[in-house]
Amino acid sequence: MKTKLLFTLVMVALLGSLVSSGCSTEAPIKIGALLAITGPMATDESASRDAIKMALDEVDYEVAGYEIQLIVEDWAMDPAVCLSKTKKLIEMDDVDIVIGPFSSSAGLAIRDYIDENERLWIPYLCTSSSFIEDSYTRYFFRASYNSGRQLTSVGAYIAYETKGWRKAACIALDYQPGHDELEGFKEVFEAMGGEVVQEIYTPMDALDYGPYVTQIDVDDVDFLWSFHYSGYALSLFTALEEYGIKDQLPVFVSCNTFYPSLLAQTGDTALGIESVSNYITYLDTAENNRFVQELEDNYQAEATDFSEHAYVAAKMAILAIEGVDGDVDDVDGMIEALEQSEFEAPRGPIKFEVHSPVQNMYHTVVERVEGELQTTLIGTYTDIGPYWLPPGIELD
Amino acid sequence: MPQADQLALVFLNGISFGMLLFLLAAGLVLMLGIMNIVNLAHGSFYMLAGFIGIAVAIKTGNFLLGAVAGMFAIGFIGLVMERFFLRRLPGHIEQMLFTLGCVYIIYDLSRVAWGSNPQYLPPPEVLTGSVPIGDLQYPIYRLAIIGFGAIIAFGLWLFLEKTRFGAIIRAGADDKEMVEGIGIDIKLVFTMVFTLAALLAGLSGVLATPVLTANLTLDWQVLTLAFVVIVVGGLRTLKGALIGSLLIGIVDSVGIFFFPELAMFLMFGVTALILAFRPKGLIGYGGLR
Numbered sequence: 001m002k003t004k005l006l007f008t009l010v011m012v013a014l015l016g017s018l019v020s021s022g023c024s025t026e027a028p029i030k031i032g033a034l035l036a037i038t039g040p041m042a043t044d045e046s047a048s049r050d051a052i053k054m055a056l057d058e059v060d061y062e063v064a065g066y067e068i069q070l071i072v073e074d075w076a077m078d079p080a081v082c083l084s085k086t087k088k089l090i091e092m093d094d095v096d097i098v099i100g101p102f103s104s105s106a107g108l109a110i111r112d113y114i115d116e117n118e119r120l121w122i123p124y125l126c127t128s129s130s131f132i133e134d135s136y137t138r139y140f141f142r143a144s145y146n147s148g149r150q151l152t153s154v155g156a157y158i159a160y161e162t163k164g165w166r167k168a169a170c171i172a173l174d175y176q177p178g179h180d181e182l183e184g185f186k187e188v189f190e191a192m193g194g195e196v197v198q199e200i201y202t203p204m205d206a207l208d209y210g211p212y213v214t215q216i217d218v219d220d221v222d223f224l225w226s227f228h229y230s231g232y233a234l235s236l237f238t239a240l241e242e243y244g245i246k247d248q249l250p251v252f253v254s255c256n257t258f259y260p261s262l263l264a265q266t267g268d269t270a271l272g273i274e275s276v277s278n279y280i281t282y283l284d285t286a287e288n289n290r291f292v293q294e295l296e297d298n299y300q301a302e303a304t305d306f307s308e309h310a311y312v313a314a315k316m317a318i319l320a321i322e323g324v325d326g327d328v329d330d331v332d333g334m335i336e337a338l339e340q341s342e343f344e345a346p347r348g349p350i351k352f353e354v355h356s357p358v359q360n361m362y363h364t365v366v367e368r369v370e371g372e373l374q375t376t377l378i379g380t381y382t383d384i385g386p387y388w389l390p391p392g393i394e395l396d
Numbered sequence: 397m398p399q400a401d402q403l404a405l406v407f408l409n410g411i412s413f414g415m416l417l418f419l420l421a422a423g424l425v426l427m428l429g430i431m432n433i434v435n436l437a438h439g440s441f442y443m444l445a446g447f448i449g450i451a452v453a454i455k456t457g458n459f460l461l462g463a464v465a466g467m468f469a470i471g472f473i474g475l476v477m478e479r480f481f482l483r484r485l486p487g488h489i490e491q492m493l494f495t496l497g498c499v500y501i502i503y504d505l506s507r508v509a510w511g512s513n514p515q516y517l518p519p520p521e522v523l524t525g526s527v528p529i530g531d532l533q534y535p536i537y538r539l540a541i542i543g544f545g546a547i548i549a550f551g552l553w554l555f556l557e558k559t560r561f562g563a564i565i566r567a568g569a570d571d572k573e574m575v576e577g578i579g580i581d582i583k584l585v586f587t588m589v590f591t592l593a594a595l596l597a598g599l600s601g602v603l604a605t606p607v608l609t610a611n612l613t614l615d616w617q618v619l620t621l622a623f624v625v626i627v628v629g630g631l632r633t634l635k636g637a638l639i640g641s642l643l644i645g646i647v648d649s650v651g652i653f654f655f656p657e658l659a660m661f662l663m664f665g666v667t668a669l670i671l672a673f674r675p676k677g678l679i680g681y682g683g684l685r
Contacts, residue, residue, distance in 0.1 A: 044512070201656065203659070205613070205617055207413075207608050208409070208607060210413070210649075211406065211413075211648070214405050214406065214409060215652075215653060215656075230514060231613075234514045234609050234611075238516055238609055242526070242535040243534070244526045261513055262513065265513060268518075
């Protein structure tokens with residue numbers, strides 16, 4: 001009984017100290033970041049964390065005269081953990097802004113909770129179109145693009161107009177975003193007059209891509225369209241090279257697939273592959289060169305779509321706080337500030353439409369320049385919104 | 397209706413994947429069949445061998461050196477695991493807990509050493525390229541894997557059936573006490589067999605990198621497949637492991653080609669069907685044959 005009483009007293013004392021510290025007048029503005037620091041995405045997500053820190057370091061952790069406090073939580077690639085970490089961030093830390101997670105499934109898991117608790121929420125990827133459609137919440141503001149309607153529409157335009165391809169074999173990862181991207185591409189490509197002859201889905205846990213690529217009817221199609229990234233892209237390119245399919249068909253990737261450390265692994269299997277993306281590490285602009293260099297020099301992290309999107313998300317948080325002069329209780333004010341914001345990101349100029357970026361799309365090809373593989377820019381498509389369609393094309 | 401050459405490709409795919417599975421499953425059968433040891437780290441052996449093989453092959457520019465390095469590094473780890481730990485762990489539960497710990501240790505060390513990016517090793521120069529089969533192309537490296545798998549299978553059979561050491565191993569599988577009774581150091585034999593099994597896992601890990609790449613998710617993925625293979629083939633027989641791997645490889649490849657949506661179901665469906673009629677596997681037998 002005595003120990004129980006003692007325990008209760010200690011708990012009360014602890015709670016009391018928490019409450020009193022929470023009520024201090026000089027309260028900093030708190031930003032919570034949901035990152036998958038452990039698990040298969042560890043490298044990408046550590047880079048995301050560094051990029052967020054870099055954005056805050058640039059303003060010396062001070063915005064509109066208020067100190068900024070960053071609280072990082074690891075959701076370890078488990079949507080359920082992501083939800084409990086979100087609850088921790090909001091209930092215990094009382095954060096004002098939530099950055100992350102990158103994954104759409106984790107994002108959908110915390111969507112309702114964020115909506116109920118009315119916090120500004122900046123997931124940096126979460127590309128699923130449901131976030132701005134069925135699962136829309138006005139607290140949502142993403143730093144990425146709209147799945148199936150942005151990269152894919154531009155990709156369809158490039159394939160049909162620029163390359164003059166008419167018949168496509170499509171191969172995509174067998175999960176929701178993979179289906180969204182492939183179906184989105186098919187819809188636009190066919191509305192333009194093209195035809196998707198084959199649709200092949202590779203399971204997330206497929207070990208051997210041989211049986212999938214041997215299905216591709218190389219004689220009957222003009223090109224192979226793909227939605228694969230990181231390890232999945234490596235497996236796909238390996239199989240395409242092995243079976244000599246890359247010699248017979250152009251390959252077009254509709255995804256932020258290529259960054260230096262991946263190209264170092266793919267080697268020549270990626271050579272000549274064209275792609276469309278909203279960020280490329282090799283983009284030669286002053287802002288991007290600065291971003292890539294500083295991230296590498298000061299944080300030893302790589303500029304990939306992950307770190308760039310996380311950096312942009314942190315920038316958006318800063319813009320939102322500036323927009324309300326640090327009065328972060330005014331969530332509507334922060335939302336309004338972001339809706340009207342226009343800024344220069346490493347990937348180029350960004351503004352917003354239905355809480356999703358309007359931005360440049362880059363058409364690139366993998367080339368060997370001075371012995372190193374890199375993506376070389378072929379064309380830039382500006383002002384591409386989340387529902388962009390090629391000129392003259394309408395969907396039902 | 398698919399063309400004959402396309403069908404040939406589908407079957408060759410199945411056989412080459414099956415051969416990779418066999419190299420892996422053979423080690424598992426040696427451990428389970430002879431020593432009655434459950435090794436959950438077998439998939440991790442395979443994964444780690446891939447990473448080590450790639451690192452060495454890229455450093456030296458020699459695929460063969462990479463394969464040898466990957467193989468012997470894993471062999472050494474196997475030796476240490478058996479000699480200092482598994483030997484003292486009599487029950488399956490203890491073995492599983494210990495090897496499960498090894499899975500996590502190997503995973504984390506690999507991540508620290510090589511990061512979470514996937515890695516790829518091109519096949520050696522002589523095995524690059526493809527040969528025509530009808531109107532289609534088939535990669536030479538996969539044909540080489542089929543040939544190599546067949547050689548290893550034959551070599552293992554010779555070793556176990558036709559040599560004195562093989563006879564001791566088979567006797568040890570059937571009756572450990574009796575073998576000890578006639579003055580053979582069964583503990584030494586067990587250490588050697590476990591090391592051999594680890595060597596096989598290491599070899600398959602490196603050989604597979606040009607086809608499957610190396611990444612951090614492989615450990616559980618290949619372990620599951622290897623267990624499916626030996627359950628289908630019969631837990632304790634090498635012949636069963638061979639038949640099981642080829643069957644699973646071909647069912648997987650054919651399934652993906654004809655019923656892509658059902659591929660995963662098909663593989664486990666066939667497994668369930670076989671177990672329903674032959675609970676001990678296709679070549680079910682208590683000892684090692």
